[in-house]
Amino acid sequence: MGYLFKKIRLAKLLNENRKNVDLDDEREQKLISKDLGENIKDLRSVIDSGGDIVLREFCIGNDNKPNAAVVFIEGLVNKDILDASVLKPLMFLSALPDKSKSGLHDIDFIENNLLSAGNISRFSAYDELIDNLFSGEIILLVGGASEGLVINAFDPKTRAVEPPMTESVVRGSREGFTESIRTNISLLRRKIKNPDLCFEKIKIGKKSKTDVAVAYLKSIADPALIEEIKKRLGEISIDAVLESGYIEQFIEDAPFSIFPTVANSEKPDKVAAKLLEGRAAIFVDGTPFVLTVPMLFIESFQRSEDYYARPYYASMIRLIRFACYFISVLAPAVYIALTTFHQELIPTKLLLTLAAGHEQIPFPSVIEAFFILTVFEILREAGITMPQPVGSAVSIVGALVLGESAVTAGLIGPFMVIIVALTAISGFVVTAQIDSATVLRFVFLILAGAAGGFGIIMGMLVVGIHLASLRSFGIPYLSPISPFMPAEQKDALIRAPLRTFIFRPTSIVKKNITRQNPGALRKNNEKNPGGQNEN
Amino acid sequence: MKIKPRLLLLCLCIAAFTGFSGCLRSTEISDLPLTLGLGVDKSDDPAGFKIIAQIAKPSQLKNPASGGGGGSSEPAYANFESGGETIFDAIRNLTKMIGDRIFASHSEVLLFGNGIAREGMRDYIDFFLRNPDVRPSAYIIVTQSTVKEIMDLKPLLENVPVTSLKRILKTQEFTSETAKVTLIEFTSCLMSKTKSAVAPVAGVAENGGKKAAFISGLAVFKNYKLAGTFNRKETRGLLWVLDKIKKGILNVPKKEDGKKIAIEIISSKCKAIPEIKGTKLRVHIKIREQGSLSEQPVGDDFISLDGLEYLKQAQADAIKDEIMSAFNKSVELKTDPFGFGELLHKKYPKEWKNMEQYWDSLYPTIELVFDIKTSLVKTDAITKSVSPE
Incomplete structure (x- = not known):
């Protein structure tokens, strides 16, 4: 009964809210006036509320009364453009005697003959004025004109392009995305110099008006995928988007799954590679993390360096990465299952060593494991949050004081420390799945503590079924392993030589699948057989 | 309203899973009496036999160096003897001395005394085959004299007598003068009407003034009974x-x-x-x-x-x-x-x-x-x- 009441109350609340939202949307389309003074009067309320907005009235031509005004936000616009390309021509050049007097107040004349800025557009609605003003453009209002001009001079303070924090590489580009969407787009453009690469920009967030751009390669990406992305982006009606994580959580296929179905990257070369495989990227202003969709599970195990290194080592390291994921999820659980349920499976000598190590420990192994895993998570969290110098102190205290002395004091066994250390380090190898691995680690630990190997198998079944049921923008999450695609195994568990990658992954790309022309390569080989020998 | 029964079902499943699975035996390894070898020998009991279990003391195994080579350090094992009306009874009687059921999955060696072998293995082999803890791959050894003598003899190199016996058995292939016989192999011979079962023979020899166990030759059985030994x-x-x-x-x-x-x-x-x-x-x-x-x-x-x-x-x-x-x-x-x-x-x-x-x-x-x-x-x-x- 109480549940029902709650539901009714919630519905009421939502209804009221919807009214508010509607009011917000249904503001009448107000046009700007021909009278400059009236426009400025309208603007006053906006200007007064924000101390960073500058309104400058001035004269075009030889008039004595100000007949034009620029409005801009200090710190967002490029002062050079403002001074040299907007104010100077309007104030000085317009006053030269040979200028036709008749055209001075003509907005066409101003746009075509006077302003020397690169990117100029027009507007007539008041809302457009506000939007452009807060996007960091220069607004030019001219008395007597029913349209205003927007001069693109957006130049906010941005961080320089630096190596990415999360995806360091030994070999390969060290550029990382920054917080500025324009820089990010230009970084990607430098990787793919082709009109095929297009960006579709929209603004999301009623209050934040965050710039979001969907990037894809027109000839490769599936149009249905792009439509779906745009549809899902259009459905977002949040007030502010502060990071791409906001977008991710609104467009992902399985919001309640522990597995991510949207990938992110800080590296332009990685994003370019994903676009070339038919994916789409979503740039969000204000964050260096660019989203790419659809995401496959195996993407978590692929790194850009896999493709830059030669295939043997790359394949080996990729297999190790898969092993690491299993270790990071299952190692404590398997250890608990073996030592508390299936002692007969441990080799005798190892069993004796393990028994000796656990002899004086007062807690059951499950509690012990739970304890150290939690301590590890605490240390990790503290290490991340602390400033760098303090962070290292935290790790020293954690590793030495807690680990070492807990073992000497006989609170925890040395083997458990080894297992947890291995688990933790393995978890860091597969960065894209750290979240899922950490959650699963605890789930499997409980299962193993309750029912041993049986519990682990049950858990694996559930997780396996769940993984197989997941989809990311229509693509099965486990492809190309399930459904099995023989041709794509070249870039799944192992990484085959690049020259064998003749086609793009067909699980994502539906058209234009040829990546390289194998005939050309063969011809090349025949021409100089000595130089291009394979094997 | 739709989500509620599903949530309830999930909670029930979790409760059932953790609750009902409690019947599985969960034990910490340090609490398990790790039995490395089991022996059966004659005794003066009315039932006529006794069980000897050799149980490891892991903490003593941990630092063999600290003991310093001599016999002064504590042995890394303890032998427990007990009798009963049946083998299983005798094994459960061990619980009274040890404090827990013995964990026999790691008994790699099963020793049978000379007297038991002569009398016939018929009455003693069934338990070892039936019990799920005892491995069918455990090695069978027949002793020349008593089982106790072998199981009490601290090996010169290893820590535990039965572990040392197993090591000797494993390296018999360098001489091929005795054979490894597992419980299951031994039993399959007993199931044949004509083929005789064999088992390696363990004895005690002098070695520079100290006693050492050795394994050589084979005991040959006829109808569960020891018929003689091969040199x-x-x-x-x-x-x-x-x-x-x-x-x-x-x-x-x-x-x-x-x-x-x-x-x-x-x-x-x-x-x-x-x-x-x-x-x-x-x-x-x-x-x-x-x-x-x-x-x-x-x-x-x-x-x-x-x-x-x-x-x-x-x-x-x-x-x-x-x-x-x-x-x-x-x-x-x-x-x-x-x-x-x-x-x-x-x-x-x-x-x-x-x-x-x-x-x-x-x-x-x-x-x-x-x-x-x-x-x-x-x-x-x-x-x-x-x-x-």
Whole structure:
């Protein structure tokens, strides 16, 4: 009964809210006036509320009364453009005697003959004025004109392009995305110099008006995928988007799954590679993390360096990465299952060593494991949050004081420390799945503590079924392993030589699948057989 | 409203899973009495037997160096003896002394006393086969005297007596003078009407003033009862026919003065094929052996056609001699450890039906026909022996 009441109350609340939202949307389309003074009067309320907005009235031509005004936000616009390309021509050049007097107040004349800025557009609605003003453009209002001009001079303070924090590489580009969407787009453009690469920009967030751009390669990406992305982006009606994580959580296929179905990257070369495989990227202003969709599970195990290194080592390291994921999820659980349920499976000598190590420990192994895993998570969290110098102190205290002395004091066994250390380090190898691995680690630990190997198998079944049921923008999450695609195994568990990658992954790309022309390569080989020998 | 029953179901599932699975035995390893070996021997009890369990003390195993080589340090094991009306009763009676049920999954060795073996294993083997904890791959050992003597004897190198026995068994292939016999192999012989089960024999020998356990030779059973033991030569003869020879030393005499030449067996293949010819029983024994010249009297030169030919022949003679002595001994003990009966049963199922009941009298009449081909494939590090030029 109480549940029902709650539901009714919630519905009421939502209804009221919807009214508010509607009011917000249904503001009448107000046009700007021909009278400059009236426009400025309208603007006053906006200007007064924000101390960073500058309104400058001035004269075009030889008039004595100000007949034009620029409005801009200090710190967002490029002062050079403002001074040299907007104010100077309007104030000085317009006053030269040979200028036709008749055209001075003509907005066409101003746009075509006077302003020397690169990117100029027009507007007539008041809302457009506000939007452009807060996007960091220069607004030019001219008395007597029913349209205003927007001069693109957006130049906010941005961080320089630096190596990415999360995806360091030994070999390969060290550029990382920054917080500025324009820089990010230009970084990607430098990787793919082709009109095929297009960006579709929209603004999301009623209050934040965050710039979001969907990037894809027109000839490769599936149009249905792009439509779906745009549809899902259009459905977002949040007030502010502060990071791409906001977008991710609104467009992902399985919001309640522990597995991510949207990938992110800080590296332009990685994003370019994903676009070339038919994916789409979503740039969000204000964050260096660019989203790419659809995401496959195996993407978590692929790194850009896999493709830059030669295939043997790359394949080996990729297999190790898969092993690491299993270790990071299952190692404590398997250890608990073996030592508390299936002692007969441990080799005798190892069993004796393990028994000796656990002899004086007062807690059951499950509690012990739970304890150290939690301590590890605490240390990790503290290490991340602390400033760098303090962070290292935290790790020293954690590793030495807690680990070492807990073992000497006989609170925890040395083997458990080894297992947890291995688990933790393995978890860091597969960065894209750290979240899922950490959650699963605890789930499997409980299962193993309750029912041993049986519990682990049950858990694996559930997780396996769940993984197989997941989809990311229509693509099965486990492809190309399930459904099995023989041709794509070249870039799944192992990484085959690049020259064998003749086609793009067909699980994502539906058209234009040829990546390289194998005939050309063969011809090349025949021409100089000595130089291009394979094997 | 829709989500509620599903949530309830999930909670129920989790509760059921964690609750009902509690019946699985969950024990910390440090609490388990890790039993490394089990022994059965005669006792003065009315039931006539006792159980000896050797239980590891892991903390003593941890720092073998700190004890400092001498016998002063605590042993890494403890032996517990107990009796009962049945084996299982006796094993459960151990609980009163130990404080928990013994954990027998790591009992790698099962020892049976001489007295028990003579009396017959019939009453004692069932528990070990039936109990799910005891491994079918545990090794069976019969002791020359009492089990207690062997299990109490602290090994000179290892920490635990039964672990040391297992190690000796594992390395028997370098001599091939005894055999590893697992519980399941032993039982499969007991299930045959004619084939005799065998088990390695453990004894105690003096070693520089200290006692040390050794394993050599085989105990041969007839109908669950110990019939007798094979010495090392007879054991080797049996193992040739059973095709279980891996390595070992053949000492062959020199023609002129009978000085011994050591030839190490590198590989051996044997096939025994029975044949009924009229009223006569024959077993063809086909052996292909390779050896290496590993030691010889100084000064002699065998690296010639004649010399090699002689060594080949001498190897074949030695093998034949070993097999014949094993066969003669088995006739003497009225047993069939070779399993010739089983071979005949497989090849001549019809005739076997008539032969089976007379097998004990037919067995001594078997004629062994040898087809032994040997070769000398290497002479190890040097070819000719050293001699002054």
